[in-house]
């Protein structure tokens with residue numbers, strides 16, 4: 056059965072090595088794909104996620120060595136949150152301090168424990184403590200983080216929008232979410248997905264617009280089971296909301312369309328198929344530089360201009 060929710064989240068980072076070290080070592084995610092930005096092959100594109108890079112666990116980055124910092128604001132993603140077992144929040148608070156990473160005072164949001172912190176580029180992150188998920192498999196067990204405390208995919212995102220209604224209409228009518236709660240200026244939308252099933256909209260009225268740069272989230276991708284499901288969403292966007300998407304683009308591991316939602320955030324719809332094992336085995340994910348077939352003939356000119364990772 057089709058699952059709705061977040062497929063992946065893509066951010067803009069500074070130096071590639073620092074980005075890999077933070078997400079694989081400090082947070083314990085798996086690097087599931089090392090490829091290039093298909094639209095600018097002199098830049099890496101890293102995908103982090105669980106063992107197989109399942110939809111709802113994938114955080115991706117375009118690392119630019121000399122990126123200017125971005126700014127949060129209207130039409131931007133305020134926070135990206137991961138799921139951890141509720142009892143592990145204390146472990147993480149301690150771990151982050153030990154690594155020299157400041158975190159916020161643990162807070163309650165919709166009754167859940169939330170620990171906020173930033174990555175080295177200033178990307179706003181959070182860990183949300185979820186009761187009863189201790190038994191779920193860890194995202195990845197090869198890192199420094201013990202399996203019992205490991206991240207279990209995305210919790211969700213918080214988007215800064217002028218008002219919740221117009222963005223909420225797209226989430227509920229097209230992307231399979233429903234509004235479940237309100238708390239202050241936050242409106243929460245959810246799907247049945249265990250990972251990546253939450254979008255919080257923060258109504259931020261007259262704030263300045265956000266500016267893309269290091270530490271910014273570039274776009275949020277939502278799940279479609281396959282091409283037909285994606286096409287149905289595209290049709291609904293056009294017919295019921297007057298929103299046109301781009302043509303479908305083949306991203307090798309999924310096929311995507313993009314559109315700007317009414318609150319100003321760049322949304323993508325990405326297919327669950329074919330997934331990350333299409334060009335390397337699950338055991339080998341993330342170990343070699345993978346290029347799409349249209350760039351493979353240029354491998355010898357691309358590899359030397361990419362930043363050194365070791």
Ligand code: ZN
Nearest residue numbers: 065274276323
């Ligand atoms: Zn994307």
